[in-house]
Amino acid sequence: MIETFKSMCPMNCLPTYCGMEVEVENGRVVKIRGDKENPDSRGFLCLRGASVHEVIHHPERLKVPLLRRRIGDPWQEVSWSQALDVVAEKMESAGKDAVGIWTGHGILVNSIGPQLALRFSQIHGCQAWSGAMKCWTLGAFGLALTGALEVNTKEDMAAHSRCIFLWGANFSSQPNSIRPILAAKRRGATLVTLDCRYTEACRFSDRVVLLRPGTDAALALAMMNVLIGDGLYDKAFVRNHAVGFPELARHVEDKTPEWAEGITGVPAPTVRELARLYATHTPSMIVLGGSSMFKQANGWFSSRAISCLPALVGNLGIPGGGFGPRHGGSTHDEILGTLLKGRPTPLPHHVPNQMSRILQALEEGPIRVLLLFGTDMVSSFAESNRVKAALDALDLVVVHDLFLSETAKHAHLVLPGTTWLEEVGYKKTNTHVYLMDQAIEPVGQARSLSWVLKELSRRLSVQDFFPWPSQEQAVDAILDVPATGHITVSDLRARRGREPLRISPVAHPDLRFPTPSGKVEFYSERSLKWGLPPLPEYREPLESPRSRPEVAQRYPLVLRPGRTFGHFNNFYRNGRAISRLARREPEPVVWLHPEDAAARGIQERERVVVFNDRSEFQARAKVTARIFPGTVWVRTGWPGLNALTACAPCLPDAAVEGVGFAAGQAAHEALVEVKTLMT
Numbered sequence: 148m149i150e151t152f153k154s155m156c157p158m159n160c161l162p163t164y165c166g167m168e169v170e171v172e173n174g175r176v177v178k179i180r181g182d183k184e185n186p187d188s189r190g191f192l193c194l195r196g197a198s199v200h201e202v203i204h205h206p207e208r209l210k211v212p213l214l215r216r217r218i219g220d221p222w223q224e225v226s227w228s229q230a231l232d233v234v235a236e237k238m239e240s241a242g243k244d245a246v247g248i249w250t251g252h253g254i255l256v257n258s259i260g261p262q263l264a265l266r267f268s269q270i271h272g273c274q275a276w277s278g279a280m281k282c283w284t285l286g287a288f289g290l291a292l293t294g295a296l297e298v299n300t301k302e303d304m305a306a307h308s309r310c311i312f313l314w315g316a317n318f319s320s321q322p323n324s325i326r327p328i329l330a331a332k333r334r335g336a337t338l339v340t341l342d343c344r345y346t347e348a349c350r351f352s353d354r355v356v357l358l359r360p361g362t363d364a365a366l367a368l369a370m371m372n373v374l375i376g377d378g379l380y381d382k383a384f385v386r387n388h389a390v391g392f393p394e395l396a397r398h399v400e401d402k403t404p405e406w407a408e409g410i411t412g413v414p415a416p417t418v419r420e421l422a423r424l425y426a427t428h429t430p431s432m433i434v435l436g437g438s439s440m441f442k443q444a445n446g447w448f449s450s451r452a453i454s455c456l457p458a459l460v461g462n463l464g465i466p467g468g469g470f471g472p473r474h475g476g477s478t479h480d481e482i483l484g485t486l487l488k489g490r491p492t493p494l495p496h497h498v499p500n501q502m503s504r505i506l507q508a509l510e511e512g513p514i515r516v517l518l519l520f521g522t523d524m525v526s527s528f529a530e531s532n533r534v535k536a537a538l539d540a541l542d543l544v545v546v547h548d549l550f551l552s553e554t555a556k557h558a559h560l561v562l563p564g565t566t567w568l569e570e571v572g573y574k575k576t577n578t579h580v581y582l583m584d585q586a587i588e589p590v591g592q593a594r595s596l597s598w599v600l601k602e603l604s605r606r607l608s609v610q611d612f613f614p615w616p617s618q619e620q621a622v623d624a625i626l627d628v629p630a631t632g633h634i635t636v637s638d639l640r641a642r643r644g645r646e647p648l649r650i651s652p653v654a655h656p657d658l659r660f661p662t663p664s665g666k667v668e669f670y671s672e673r674s675l676k677w678g679l680p681p682l683p684e685y686r687e688p689l690e691s692p693r694s695r696p697e698v699a700q701r702y703p704l705v706l707r708p709g710r711t712f713g714h715f716n717n718f719y720r721n722g723r724a725i726s727r728l729a730r731r732e733p734e735p736v737v738w739l740h741p742e743d744a745a746a747r748g749i750q751e752r753e754r755v756v757v758f759n760d761r762s763e764f765q766a767r768a769k770v771t772a773r774i775f776p777g778t779v780w781v782r783t784g785w786p787g788l789n790a791l792t793a794c795a796p797c798l799p800d801a802a803v804e805g806v807g808f809a810a811g812q813a814a815h816e817a818l819v820e821v822k823t824l825m826t
C-alpha cells in the first residue's frame with residue numbers, strides 16, 4: 148500500500164522553503180512531488196528538491212558506524228554501543244573544554260538539531276559553535292548594528308513594492324522568490340540587480356549594475372550622499388526614529404558618486420540614477436544577498452551601509468518597503484520557543500564563535516576531541532588544508548553524516564545519520580510553520596542526532612539533556628508559543644501539516660528597532676565599543692589588488708564564490724550524490740572575463756588551474772563578459788576550492804556574539820592566478 152506524507156524540502160533556501168508530498172511503499176520512498184497545498188511554494192520544487200530523494204536509498208550512504216585507530220587505517224564496522232563508548236571515553240579523558248561541537252546543515256534539516264546540540268554542550272560543559280556563522284550571520288551583523296533586521300514577506304513585496312533592488316541576491320539561492328518578484332513586475336514594479344556578475348536574475352531585470360566585488364558599501368555611501376544632497380531623505384523619519392543623522396550627513400559629504408566610481412567601477416551618473424530611483428519609486432524594497440556577498444572580511448560593511456538606505460528614505464515599517472526575504476531574515480513576531488538552558492557557565496579556555504579562532508583552537512589547543520554533526524567542515528572552512536592538518540593531529544574526530552565526506556577522510560569515527568524523512572521535525576518560513584513528519588524508519592543503522600546525544604548523555608551522566616518522552620514532544624516544546632497559536636505536532640497532522648504564523652507582513656511595524664536606543668542607529672556606540680567604526684564606512688576587501696598590491700603582482704585576480712541551481716548543501720555531497728545534479732554540473736567551472744582570458748591565452752572550455760600560495764584548484768574555463776573584469780567566479784562547495792581562501796577573522800572576538808547571534812565568519816577571500824593546465 149502507498150502512504151503519502153507531507154514534508155518540506157530539506158535544502159535550506161531559507162526563508163523560501165518548498166513543500167513536498169512523499170509517497171512511501173513497503174518502507175521505501177517511491178515518489179516525491181511538490182505540495183500544491185503549500186501556500187509558500189504552491190507545488191513548486193526546483194531540480195534540487197525534485198531529485199533529493201535519491202540520497203535516501205543511495206548505495207553509498209553510510210549504514211553502520213565505522214571506526215579506525217589512526218587516520219589512513221582501514222575502517223572497521225563497530226556496533227553503536229562500541230562507537231559511543233569510544234566517544235564518551237575520549238571526551239572524559241580530554242576534559243570538558245577540550246571537546247568541541249561544530250554543526251552544519253545536516254542537523255538543521257528538521258530544524259530541531261542546532262538547539263539540541265547547544266543544549267547538550269550547555270549542560271555537559273563542552274565548547275559548541277554555531278554553523279550559521281559560515282552562512283548568513285556576518286551580513287546580518289551589519290544590519291543589526293543599524294537595527295534593520297526584520298524582513299517584509301514576499302507576499303507583501305508582490306503586492307506593494309514599486310521598486311525592488313536585488314542586491315547581491317540570486318534566484319539560484321532562493322528560487323521561490325521568483326514568483327512574487329515577477330508578480331511585482333507585472334504590477335509595474337522596476338527590478339534592479341546589483342552584483343559582480345550577471346546572475347540568473349539579470350534576464351528578468353530592468354536594470355543590471357555590475358560592480359567590483361566587495362565594494363557595495365561605497366555604492367551605498369554614495370547613494371546616501373545623493374539622497375541627502377538632493378534633499379530626497381525623509382526628514383521626519385530620521386528626526387523621530389533614528390540617531391546619528393547629523394554625523395551621517397557630515398560623514399557622506401565627500402562620498403560623492405565620482406568617489407564611488409573610482410572604487411566600484413559604477414559610473415557616477417548611474418550612482419545618481421540609482422539613488423533617485425530608490426528614493427522616488429517608493430515603496431522600494433531591497434532583497435539583500437544572504438551569504439556569498441559576505442564571504443569577505445569586510446563584507447559586513449556592505450550590509451551596514453546598505454541598511455541605512457531604507458531608514459534614510461523613511462521606507463521602514465511600511466508595506467512594500469525595507470528589506471525583502473533574506474537568508475536568515477525573520478518577520479516581525481516570527482519567534483519560536485527554545486530548548487536551551489539559559490546562559491552556559493563560562494569555560495576556562497573559551498573558544499569564541501569565530502572560524503579563525505576555532506581553527507587556531509584545533510591547531511594549538513585546547514580542542515582535542517571534535518564532534519562534527521551534519522557538516523563537511525573541510526569543505527566549508529576557509530584555508531581547508533590547514534583544517535585537514537589540524538584534524539589529523541586531534542585525539543578523536545567524529546563525523547555524523549550521510550556519506551563519507553571530505554572531512555570523514557580525516558576522522559577516526561563515522562556515524563550514520565538520518566535524513567529528513569527518518570525523524571519528526573518542522574520548518575518555519577516567514578509566514579507558516581510546517582510539519583516534517585517521519586515517513587520511513589531509519590535506513591540501515593542510521594540514528595538521529597537526538598538519539599546520539601541522548602546515548603552520550605547517559606554515558607557521561609549529563610542530567611536533564613532530553614526531558615521529553617520523544618522527539619515529537621521536543622518539537623511541541625518549540626512550537627508552544629503565541630506565533631503558532633501553541634500548536635502541536637498532532638494538531639499539525641490534523642491540519643494538513645501547516646499553520647499560518649501570527650506575524651506582521653511588514654517589518655518593524657511599531658518602528659521599534661533592536662538596538663540599544665530602540666531607534667535606527669546611523670551612529671552606533673556599540674560598534675565604537677568593539678573597536679569598529681561608529682558610522683557606516685567602506686573598507687577595501689582584505690585581499691584585493693588595491694589592499695595587497697605586492698600579492699597581486701603574482702596573483703592579480705579576485706576569487707568570488709557563489710551558488711548555482713545545481714548546487715546542494717555539503718550534507719548531500721554538494722549535490723554529487725544526486726545523479727541529476729551531478730550530470731548537470733559534472734566538474735568545476737571558473738568564470739573568466741574575456742580580457743583576463745586573452746591576457747593568459749585561455750580558451751573557452753579549456754582546462755585551467757586556479758592557484759595561489761595556499762593551494763591550487765583545477766577547473767574548466769568559461770570565458771564570459773558576464774563577470775566584472777579582474778574577477779573569477781566558481782560555484783562554492785567543490786573539494787579543494789576553499790584551500791585557496793583565507794581564514795582571517797572578520798570581527799573582533801567581543802563583537803561576534805554582541806548582536807544576539809554568532810557572526811564570526813572567516814574572510815574566505817583569495818587573490819589568485821589562472822593558467823592553462825598544460826603550461
Ligand code: SF4
Nearest residue numbers: 156158160165193196
Ligand atoms: S532546493 Fe529547490 S525545492 Fe528545495 S527549498 Fe530550495 S527552491 Fe525549494
